[in-house]
Every structure is written in C-alpha cells, then in structure tokens.
Amino acid sequence: MIPGPASPGWVRGDAAGFVPGAVALLAVTGIWAWWGWRQGAFFGEVLYPGSIALLGLLAALLLVAPWQGRLRGAAAVSFLALLGLAAWTGASVAWTPTQDVAVEDAARALIYAVSFALGIWTCQLLGRRMLLSAAPMAVAGAIVAIGTVATLWTGSNVVEYLEQDGTLRFPLGYRNAAVAFFLIAVFPMLVLASNRDTDWRLRALLLGSTTMAIELAVLAQSRGSVLALVAGLAVFLAVSKERLRALMWLALAALPVLPALPLLLDVFQSGGENTAASLGPLQDAGAAMALSGLAGALIGGLRTRTEDRIWVSARAKRAVGGGLLALCGLAVAAVAFALATTEGGPAGFADRSIDEFTSGGTPEVRDQGTRYGFNLGSNRGDFWRVSLDDAADDPLLGTGAGGFQITYLRERQSDLTPDDPHSVEMQMLGELGLPGLLLLAAFLGGATAGAMRSRRLGPSAAALSAAALGAGAYWLAQASIDWIWIYPGITAPVVMLVGAACAPALLRPDPRPRRRAPRLLGVALLAAAALALVPLFMSERFANDGSRTRASDPDHAFSQFDRAQSLNPWADRPALEEAVLAEEQGDLERALAAIREAQRRKPDFWGSHYLAARILASTDLVAARYELERARELNPMSPEVRDLRAELSEAAGRQANREPGSGTGG
Numbered sequence: 001m002i003p004g005p006a007s008p009g010w011v012r013g014d015a016a017g018f019v020p021g022a023v024a025l026l027a028v029t030g031i032w033a034w035w036g037w038r039q040g041a042f043f044g045e046v047l048y049p050g051s052i053a054l055l056g057l058l059a060a061l062l063l064v065a066p067w068q069g070r071l072r073g074a075a076a077v078s079f080l081a082l083l084g085l086a087a088w089t090g091a092s093v094a095w096t097p098t099q100d101v102a103v104e105d106a107a108r109a110l111i112y113a114v115s116f117a118l119g120i121w122t123c124q125l126l127g128r129r130m131l132l133s134a135a136p137m138a139v140a141g142a143i144v145a146i147g148t149v150a151t152l153w154t155g156s157n158v159v160e161y162l163e164q165d166g167t168l169r170f171p172l173g174y175r176n177a178a179v180a181f182f183l184i185a186v187f188p189m190l191v192l193a194s195n196r197d198t199d200w201r202l203r204a205l206l207l208g209s210t211t212m213a214i215e216l217a218v219l220a221q222s223r224g225s226v227l228a229l230v231a232g233l234a235v236f237l238a239v240s241k242e243r244l245r246a247l248m249w250l251a252l253a254a255l256p257v258l259p260a261l262p263l264l265l266d267v268f269q270s271g272g273e274n275t276a277a278s279l280g281p282l283q284d285a286g287a288a289m290a291l292s293g294l295a296g297a298l299i300g301g302l303r304t305r306t307e308d309r310i311w312v313s314a315r316a317k318r319a320v321g322g323g324l325l326a327l328c329g330l331a332v333a334a335v336a337f338a339l340a341t342t343e344g345g346p347a348g349f350a351d352r353s354i355d356e357f358t359s360g361g362t363p364e365v366r367d368q369g370t371r372y373g374f375n376l377g378s379n380r381g382d383f384w385r386v387s388l389d390d391a392a393d394d395p396l397l398g399t400g401a402g403g404f405q406i407t408y409l410r411e412r413q414s415d416l417t418p419d420d421p422h423s424v425e426m427q428m429l430g431e432l433g434l435p436g437l438l439l440l441a442a443f444l445g446g447a448t449a450g451a452m453r454s455r456r457l458g459p460s461a462a463a464l465s466a467a468a469l470g471a472g473a474y475w476l477a478q479a480s481i482d483w484i485w486i487y488p489g490i491t492a493p494v495v496m497l498v499g500a501a502c503a504p505a506l507l508r509p510d511p512r513p514r515r516r517a518p519r520l521l522g523v524a525l526l527a528a529a530a531l532a533l534v535p536l537f538m539s540e541r542f543a544n545d546g547s548r549t550r551a552s553d554p555d556h557a558f559s560q561f562d563r564a565q566s567l568n569p570w571a572d573r574p575a576l577e578e579a580v581l582a583e584e585q586g587d588l589e590r591a592l593a594a595i596r597e598a599q600r601r602k603p604d605f606w607g608s609h610y611l612a613a614r615i616l617a618s619t620d621l622v623a624a625r626y627e628l629e630r631a632r633e634l635n636p637m638s639p640e641v642r643d644l645r646a647e648l649s650e651a652a653g654r655q656a657n658r659e660p661g662s663g664t665g666g
Contacts, residue, residue: 020065021125025136027057028118032140032493036181037147040172040489044104045544047488048537051111052530054492058114059526061121062519069124069506074453078446078502079120082113082495085439088432089401096400096431097604099570101419105401107533108488114526115492116447119499123464124507131195131460133500134188134467137493141185142209144171149212149293152219153286161282162274166267167371168220172489176482179222180490182213183229184471186253187236188497189213191467193300194242194249200304208297210253215289218257218264221371228477236470239455241462252299256292263288265370379414380481383421386411387430398433406604409635424476424485444476447495450502461504468494468501539568543577550581557581565597572598576608583615591615606634610641613648621652 031050035041041050071079090106093099123133148171152161161170172178192198193206217225233250240246267281386408390399399407404427405419420427428436448469455465475494479485546560558581564574575598582591592615598608609631616624625648632641 017066017068017125018127018129020061021122022132024057024061024065024118024122024125025132027053028122028496029136029139032136032489033143035489035492036140036144037171038489040177040181040487041492042173042177042487042489044536044540047104047107047111048533048540050488051107051114052533052537054111054114054118055526055530055533058118058121059523059530061118061125062522062526065121065125067121067124068508069120069503070508071120071506073505074446074449075120075499075502075506076446078443078450079113079116079499081439081442081446082109082116085432085436085443086110086113088435088439092397092400092432093570094400095397096403097406098400098402098602100568100572100602101402101405102400103536103570105486107536108486108491110529111488112492112495115496116499119496119501120503120506123500123503128460129197130500130504131192131197131464133503134191134464134497137185137471137497138188138192138206140493141182141189141213142206145182145185145209145212145216146293147171148216149286149289151286152282153290154283156279158274158276158278158282162267162278164274165371166270166273166278167222168216168267172487175220176222176224176478177484177487177490179217179220179225180228180475180478180482180484180487182216183225183232184474184490184494186210186213187232187470187474188467190246190249190253191463193253194245195463196307200301203304204297204301207249207253207300207303208293208295211256211296212289212293214254214257215260215264215292218261219267219285219289221268223371224478224481226372227481228474231477232470232474235473236466239452239462239469240466241455241459246466249303252303253296255299256295260285260288260292268370379416380422382413383408383418384423384426387421387423387426390430391433394433396433396435398429398431398436401431403431406634409606409638410633412637415637418483420483420486422483423481424479427483427485447472447498447502450505451498454501454504457504461501464504465501468497472498535567539564539571539574542567543571543574546574546581547577550577554581554585561594570601572602572605572608575601576611579608579611579615583611588615588619604634606631606638606641609634610638610644613644617644617648617651621648621655624648625652 031053035046035050038046041047086106086109089102089109093102096102119133123130126132151170152168155161161168163169163175167175168178169175170178172181189206189210193203193210195203198206217229237243237246263281263285267278267285270278270281383404387404389411390404390407393399402419404421405417407430408421409417421430424440425437428440432439451465451468451472454461456462471494475484475491479491484490542560542564546557546564549560550557558578561574561578561581564571565578568574575594579591579594579598582588582594592612595608595612595615598605599612602608609627613624613628613631616627628641628645628648631638632645635641
C-alpha cells in the first residue's frame with residue numbers, strides 16, 4: 001500500500017524536515033531567479049557558480065536532513081538516466097571534435113540530475129506542505145517577470161531588450177528562451193495561486209505575476225510557443241483534478257491582458273525593430289504590463305477574500321465542465337472544417353506545411369502585424385537533415401557532444417551558423433547516438449510515470465503533479481523545436497519540479513536509521529564534482545575579463561587569456577582571443593603561436609584556420625593559402641573565407657608578375 005499524505009511518515013517529515021526543506025527551497029529560488037535574470041545561465045560565468053551552489057546544497061542535505069523515502073521504480077529510472085546521460089556526454093570527449101562543449105554539456109546534464117534529486121528530497125522534507133515544492137519556479141518566475149517589466153518601462157537599452165525584428169529577447173538573450181522561461185513558470189504560479197492553503201497575499205502576487213508573464217510572452221511573439229502552450233495546457237488540465245478551478249484562475253490572470261494587447265503588439269507593428277524608434281512603444285508596453293499586473297494582483301486578492309462566500313453546487317460544476325468540453329469540441333470541429341475547406345483539403349494543407357518547413361528561411365510576417373500564424377517556414381529542416389546524417393554515419397556514438405556545429409558548417413544549405421540542431425531529440429541522436437536518445441527517453445518516461453503515480457496520493461500531490469507535467473509538456477514541446485535543453489535556467493527548474501512530483505510515491509512508512517557511510521560517500525562525490533567545476537568557472541571569468549580589458553590594458557588581457565588557457569585544457573576561445581589581440585598589437589609571432597594552440601585544442605574549427613590565413617597573408621602566401629583551403633573545407637559557404645580567398649588570389653597574381661622572367665621584355 002502506498003502511504004498517503006496523512007500517514008505517520010508525513011507527520012515525522014513535517015516535524016524533522018520542514019526547516020532544512022524550507023531553507024533548501026529558498027536557496028534554490030534564489031539560484032533560479034539569478035539564472036533567469038542572467039541569460040538563463042547559458043554562459044559559464046553564471047552556470048558554474050550556480051551549479052557549484054546546487055551541488056553544495058545537495059551535499060548539505062546529505063549531511064543534516066532526514067531521508068524517509070526509497071528511490072525506486074520510475075523515479076529511479078529517471079534519475080539514473082540523467083546520471084547516465086551526464087556520463088555518456090562526458091565520455092564523448094574521447095571522440096568529439098569539440099571537447100570543450102562536451103565538458104560543458106556534461107556539467108549541464110549532471111546539474112539536471114542534481115536538480116531532480118533536490119526536487120525529490122525537498123518535497124519529502126516539506127511533508128503535508130509538499131505543494132511548496134512548486135514555489136522555487138513560481139517565485140523565481142515572478143521575480144524575473146516583475147524585474148523585466150520594470151526594466152522595459154524605465155530602461156533605454158533597446159538593443160539589449162529586443163531582437164532585430166522588434167520582439168522581446170530580454171532577459172534571457174533569445175526570444176524563444178524568454179518565452180519558455182515565463183510561460184513554464186505560469187503552471188506552478190497558477191497551482192499555488194489557486195490553492196486555498198497558500199497565504200492570500202502570495203496568491204494575489206502570483207496571479208498578478210502570471211498576468212505579466214503572459215504579457216511578456218506576447219511581447220516576444222515566439223511562433224513555437226503557441227504549440228508548446230497548447231501542449232502544456234492540455235496536459236495540465238488533463239492531469240488536474242480541479243480543472244474548473246484551474247481554468248477560472250487562468251481566466252482571472254488572462255483578463256487584465258486583454259486591454260493591454262494593443263500596446264503589446266504595437267512594439268512589433270511599429271516597425272522600429274530594435275532601434276530608438278522602438279523605445280517609446282516599448283516603454284508604453286512596460287507601463288501597460290505594470291498596470292495590468294497590478295490589476296491581476298487586485299483581482300487575485302479580491303477572489304481569495306471572497307471565495308469562501310461563493311458556493312457552487314456539484315451540478316453547476318458539472319454543467320460548466322460540460323460546457324467547456326463542448327467549447328473544446330466546437331474548436332476542434334472549427335479547425336477540422338477550416339482544413340476541409342482550404343485549398344486542396346487536409347492533404348493540400350499538409351503538403352504546403354511540409355514545403356514551408358523544408359524550404360528554409362524565416363517567412364516575412366511584418367505586414368501581418370504579428371509573428372503568430374500557420375507558416376512553418378524555418379531552417380530547422382536543414383538542421384535536422386544534418387543531424388540525421390550524423391546519426392546514420394555513426395548510430396552508436398554520434399559526432400560527440402557539440403559535434404553538430406562542426407558538421408553543419410561543412411554540410412549546410414543555409415547561411416545560418418547554429419551551435420545545435422534546435423531539437424533536443426535531434427541533438428541527442430546526432431551527437432550522442434542511440435544511447436543518448438534512449439537515455440533522454442528513459443528520463444522523460446520515468447519522470448512522467450513517477451509523477452502520475454504520485455497523483456493518486458491526495459489533492460496536494462495531484463496539484464503538484466499537474467503543475468509539473470504541465471510545465472514538463474510545455475518544455476518538451478518547445479525543446480523539440482528549439483535549443484532549450486542547453487539553457488539550465490529553463491531546464492533545471494522544470495526537472496526539479498518533476499522530481500518533486502515523483503516524491504510522494506517514494507515515501508517509506510517505516511524510515512530506516514540514517515546510515516552515515518553512504519551519505520559521506522555521496523558528499524565526497526558531490527564535493528569532487530564541485531571542485532572540478534571551479535577551474536572551468538575561473539577560466540571563463542579570466543577569458544571574459546580579458547575580453548573586457550583588451551582595448552584599455554592589452555598586457556592585462558594577455559595575462560588573463562594565458563590563465564584561462566591553463567585552467568581549461570579543452571577550450572580554444574582564450575587562445576583565439578589572444579591571437580586576435582596579438583594581431584592587433586602587431587605581434588604576429590605570438591598570434592601564430594596562439595593560433596596553433598587553438599588548432600591543437602579544436603583542429604576542426606574553421607575560424608582558427610581562417611585567422612591563421614589572414615595573419616600569414618603578409619609573410620607566407622603559400623602557407624596562408626593552405627590554411628584558407630582548410631577553412632574552406634570546413635565552412636565552404638563562409639563569406640569571410642570567400643573574400644579572403646579572392647584577396648589571396650590577387651596577391652598571388654601580383655607576386656607572380658613581380659618574379660624575374662615573368663615580364664615580356666625584348
């Protein structure tokens with residue numbers, strides 16, 4: 001028999017574990033908010049210190065917190081799959097052409113496993129207040145949403161805030177990532193806001209934050225977010241045991257968005273893109289979001305203070321539920337009718353969609369006034385073609401973590417230079433082979449099964465499962481068509497939330513005495529992992545400091561680049577930056593030495609060969625042309641390579657004309 005939330009085990013958890021659980025939640029909330037504000041922890045200078053903190057937090061729980069569960073079944077499969085994925089990614093250092101990426105990706109996967117474990121443990125520590133496990137993502141989302149709205153309202157750095165087409169990129173640095181962060185946070189926000197046991201002031205704040213999160217998503221206008229949101233809401237409502245209540249609170253959050261929509265859409269429609277012309281519309285949108293967020297909070301507060309006075313009979317609830325079901329049916333029927341009456345019918349629509357998807361390029365939609373629509377045009381078809389080719393070439397190993405960026409430059413049919421294939425499934429298959437894809441599937445399947453098993457254990461567990469699976473469905477839908485996996489600020493909070501949803505089913509009614517030896521071993525392993533990340537973090541900091549000071553203090557920058565190289569034996573970036581700086585300083589010997597070091601670390605990167613050709617052009621034309629041909633093999637569509645190739649050909653012609661005997665003398 002699975003223990004329920006009122007069993008003695010939960011009582012002991014409340015008494016002995018709530019304090020460490022609450023402290024852990026506060027710490028994780030701070031990390032998620034910091035990561036969300038600092039570009040989703042995409043870059044190592046933010047990723048590594050946050051990761052070290054998470055490793056330390058799990059080690060602290062091992063030392064002081066009670067554990068009354070047993071990691072088994074689907075949750076164990078999910079956790080071990082994440083650890084296996086981290087290990088397999090790290091092992092790909094042996095065959096990948098981008099060893100630095102493999103090390104960084106392995107660190108990400110390890111942190112996702114740690115986040116999953118933290119979710120399980122903190123939920124068990126919270127006992128009957130397990131729903132607070134959703135607070136880190138919800139509160140972090142609220143903090144970042146409020147900070148973003150305030151920044152857009154009062155700030156002036158339009159280039160930092162907007163993409164080139166005038167859509168929101170702040171604060172995660174990328175339109176689709178920003179949307180994912182805010183909309184994923186909506187699910188735990190709604191669950192906590194609608195929960196009667198949550199303090200009414202927090203409920204009001206979360207509802208207002210939900211309003212702002214929705215508005216920020218509108219401002220970003222991510223086409224992929226529409227599909228992801230439909231998937232997330234469908235799963236959320238299907239899993240929730242209080243669908244009507246969830247829908248009502250979603251409607252309350254969405255209501256203040258309606259009057260703000262014209263101002264939100266005007267940022268894209270104004271045509272200012274990310275120039276000064278967009279500043280006025282953007283600040284107006286920020287003011288509108290602040291006011292509508294306040295209105296959402298007031299609506300939430302009013303609702304929490306009056307909900308006990310409003311009684312709805314079971315018959316009325318069934319009637320409303322039936323009406324909502326009928327509306328969904330009408331919506332499906334309307335879509336079916338539209339497909340049936342479109343040119344060529346459903347088959348014609350499917351053919352046109354496939355053509356749009358495979359033709360490449362982003363459609364021009366500015367004349368429509370919005371980026372939302374049914375045009376599927378993008379370059380993802382070309383990305384995925386290369387990934388599938390990589391998997392076919394080596395189904396077992398793939399190219400190794402990060403290998404896609406090397407292969408794609410060589411085989412691309414577009415002018416883009418992506419670092420990954422914009423799909424977590426394609427990334428795993430192409431870079432890590434079938435083992436990587438199977439480990440990802442095991443994690444997803446185990447997490448889903450574990451959360452569904454907990455759903456039967458009472459209203460709190462059911463609500464937590466709904467939040468986790470709704471957020472997880474959104475994440476998976478968008479990660480399948482975008483590069484969300486490598487954003488720890490998005491993925492780690494989702495993984496922790498799903499881990500928390502698995503926790504209730506793992507409780508053991510008769511906790512065994514704490515065994516010290518396994519815990520100390522775990523602490524030692526976590527400490528070793530944290531120590532291994534320190535030099536990677538310091539290397540990133542030194543390299544960034546060198547980049548910042550290169551113009552004002554070249555000697556200091558050279559020193560920082562050297563220190564960065566010594567701390568990370570796989571990264572080629574510090575050596576390349578040193579080479580560029582040395583070239584600017586006229587020290588060609590030092591520049592070439594740095595380039596050779598970069599080529600040793602990443603021999604298949606076209607940029608180091610191009611840079612070598614550019615530097616050698618003035619001293620050794622033959623060697624320069626050799627390096628440039630190597631760069632051309634690795635990146636045949638590069639305009640930089642094409643232009644330098646023309647320059648070297650002209651230089652070779654002039655040199656031949658100057659050689660003795662080359663003239664036409666009598």
